[in-house]
Amino acid sequence: MTLLVIDTDPGVDDALxxxxxxxxxxxxxxxxxxxxxxxxxxxCTVNLFRLLALRRPEPWPLVAAGAEAPLARPLKTAxxxxxADGLGALGDWxxxxxxxxxxxxxxxxxxxxxxxxxxxxxxxxxxxxxxxxACEADPAAMRRIGRVVAMGGAxxxxxxVTPTAEFNVHVDPEAAARVLDxxxxxxxxxxxxxxRATVTRAELERALGARPGPVATRVLxxxxxxxxxxxxxxxxxxxxxxxxxxxxxxxxxxxxxxxIGSDGETRRTPGPPNCRVAVGVDTARFVRLLLERL
Ligand code: RIB
Ligand code: CA
Numbered sequence: 310m311t312l313l314v315i316d317t318d319p320g321v322d323d324a325l326x327x328x329x330x331x332x333x334x335x336x337x338x339x340x341x342x343x344x345x346x347x348x349x350x351x352x353c354t355v356n357l358f359r360l361l362a363l364r365r366p367e368p369w370p371l372v373a374a375g376a377e378a379p380l381a382r383p384l385k386t387a388x389x390x391x392x393a394d395g396l397g398a399l400g401d402w403x404x405x406x407x408x409x410x411x412x413x414x415x416x417x418x419x420x421x422x423x424x425x426x427x428x429x430x431x432x433x434x435x436x437x438x439x440x441x442x443a444c445e446a447d448p449a450a451m452r453r454i455g456r457v458v459a460m461g462g463a464x465x466x467x468x469x470v471t472p473t474a475e476f477n478v479h480v481d482p483e484a485a486a487r488v489l490d491x492x493x494x495x496x497x498x499x500x501x502x503x504x505r506a507t508v509t510r511a512e513l514e515r516a517l518g519a520r521p522g523p524v525a526t527r528v529l530x531x532x533x534x535x536x537x538x539x540x541x542x543x544x545x546x547x548x549x550x551x552x553x554x555x556x557x558x559x560x561x562x563x564x565x566x567x568x569i570g571s572d573g574e575t576r577r578t579p580g581p582p583n584c585r586v587a588v589g590v591d592t593a594r595f596v597r598l599l600l601e602r603l
Contacts, residue, residue, distance in 0.1 A: 310335050310336070310337055311333075311335060311336045311337070311430060311554065311555055312337050312339060312425060312428055312429055312430065313330060313336060313337065313338045313339065313429075313430050313431075313432055313551075313554060314338075314339055314340045314341070314342070314417075314418065314421050314429060314430075314431050314432070315327065315330065315338060315340075315341050315342070315431075315432045315434065315551075316341075316342045316343075316344055316375070316414070316418070316431070316432070316433045316434065316435060316439050316440060317341060317342070317343060317344070317353070317357070317434040317435055317547070318343065318344050318345065318346025318347045318348070318353050318395075318434065318435030318436065319343070319347070319348075319353055319356035319357050319360065319395060319396065320346065320347035320348070320353075320356075320387070320391045320395055320396075320434075320435070320547070321390075321391050321392070321395070321396060321397060321531060321532055321534070321535045321543075322434075322535075322543070322544070322545060322546050322547040322548060323347070323434045323435070323547045324356070324360055324396060324528075324531060325528070325532070325545065325547065325548045325599070325603065326432075326434055326547035326548045326550065326551045327341070327357075327360055327364075327551075328360070328364060328524070328528070328602075328603050329548050329551045329552070329598075329599055329602050329603065330432075330551050330555075331364050331366040332602035332603060333551075333555055333602050336555055337368065338366065338368075338370050339368070339370060339371065339421065339425075340370050340371040340372070340373070340417055340418075340421055341357060341370045341371070341372050341373075342372075342373045342374070342375050342414035342417055342418060342439055343357055343372075343373075343374050343375055343409070343414065344375045344376050344414065344435045344436055344438050344439045345375075345376055345377050345378055345379075345384050345386075345435075345436070345438070346384075346386070346387070346435035346436045346476075346477065346480055347386060347387045347388075347390075347391045347395050347435070348386050348387075348388060348391065348394065348395035349377070349384065349386065350374060350375070350376065350377040351407075352394060352395050353374075353395065353435075354372075354374045354407045354409055355394075355405065355407045356394070356395050356396050357372060357407070358372075358405040358406070358407045358408070359396065359402050359403075359405050361405075362403065362405050363523065363524060363527055364524060371410055371412075371417060372408075372409045372410055373409050373410055373412050373413055373414040373416070373417040373418075374409040374413065374414060375413065375414025375415065375438065375439035375442075376414070376438035376439055376442065378438075379436060379438055379480055379481035379483065379484060380438055380441060380442075380481055380483040380484050380487075381483045382481070382482075382483070384480065385470075385479070385480050387476060389538070390534075390535060390538050391534070391535065392531075392534040392535075396531045397530060397531035397532065397533060397534040397535070398534055399530055399531060414439045414442075414443075415439060415442045415443045415446050416446075418431070418439060418440070418443040418451075419443050419446050419447045419450055419451070422443070422447065422450040422451050422453060422454050423447065423450045423453075425454075426450075426453040426454065426455070427453060427454070427455040428455060429454050429455055430454075430455055430456045430457075430458060430554045431454050431456070431457045431458070432457075432458045432459075432460075432550055432551060432554045433457065433458070433459040433460065433461070433477075433550075434460050434477075434547040434550060434551075435477055435480075436477050436478075436480040436481040436484060436485075437459060437461065437477065437478075437481055437484040437485050437487075437488045438481045438484045440457070440459070440484065440488050441481075441483070441484035441485075441487040441488050441491075442484075444487060444488060444491040444493070445487070448491060448492070451491060451493060452491065452492045452493060452494075454493065454494065455494065456494050456496055456554065456557075457488075457493045457494060457495050457496065458496045458498060458550050458553050458554045459477075459488070459495065459496070459497055459498065459550070460477060460498045460499075460503065460546050460547050460549070460550035461475055461477035461478045461485065461497060461498075461499060461575075462475050462477075462478050462485075462497050462499035462500070462501075462567070462575035462586075463475040463478075463499055463500040463501065463574075463575060464497075464499050464501050464565070464567065464575050464576075464577065464586055465501055466499075466500050466501045466504065467500075468500070468573075468574075469500060470573075471572055471573075473570070473572065473574040474570070474572050474573035474574050474575075475499060475500050475573070475575070478569060478573040478574075478575055479572060479573030480573070481573075482569045482570070482571065482572065482573040485569045485573065485575075486568075486569040489567055489568070489569065489583045489584060490583070495583065495584040495585070496553060496557070496562065496584065496585045496587070497567070497575075497584045497585065497586050497587065498546075498549055498550040498553050498560070498587045499575065499586060499587065500546070501586070501587070501588060502549060502560060502587035502588065502589070502590050503544055503545065503546040503549045503550075504544055505589075505590045505592050506544070506545040506546075506548070506549040506552075506590055506592055506595055506596065507542045507543060507544050507545060507592075507596075508542070508543050508545060508596055508599070508600070509541055509542050509543075510532075510536045510541050510542075510543075511541075512596070512600065513528070513529065513532065513543075513600070514529060516600035516601075516603070517529055517603065524603070525603075528603060545595075545596075545599065548599050549587075549590065549595060552595045552598065552599070553587060556598075558591075559590065559591050559594060559595050559598075560587040560588075560589060560590055560591075561587070561588050561589030561590075562585040562586065562587060562588070563585065563586050563588045564582035564584075564585055564586075565577060565582055565583075565584060565585070565586045566578050566579065566580045566581060566582050566583050566584075567583060567584060567586070
């Protein structure tokens, strides 16, 4: 059994990542924390509850809201890609009451790290603000986590928000730097890998057409905006991070030492490795796995 805690800024690809995790046999999503990123924190949390109401996963995860802003700079969001509400700007989502639990994200992350230790895989799908704050709150507990898998960075490829920076790291470079320095068992899934994991609208329609229902209908609806922005082919950034958490053999890994630039660049630097970087992807096997499980 793969035990997951997921930190996320839902967003369209975060939503696909959550549906992949919830649809994967032998995977237990015990807790989900939200972080400001693609859209402001409040909307991220509403979007998470929209997806929970849509999918009704078993078990129902603990939910905690986290950081409203990066550690040391104003929040930058990505409504242009994800839609004004972060989930395709559909306007017809059923009303939900976003009711996160009493704990904050940092408290919940640290509690799960203390309780599960090496049995836990923590997956970060947004800016690393919550993870950095948790490392500050209890560094020893966070270091005991089995794997921390983070979608972020552009190591040997162009960025997606500047020529040299990827969105999650660009939004909170200070958090990314602290996470790299925290001594975690960190597996980074950067654009170098995620750009190799894409799906066309036709492939998604074909796969979901085989399993009609409210989830299929809603997925095709909330991905429409992003498909239009990317010319009919969607990069599966966050779903690939969940794939890496579920089955690390989907990727080719390389130990690396990275440093974070002031704009969120992820640069190689001499010295002992501070993470593993996914440099290769078994794309066909991953896309098949994703389309079978949404
Ligand atoms: O650069 C891609 C990442 O930024 C993904 O996590 C996407 O959801 C956005 O948060
Ligand atoms: Ca994300």
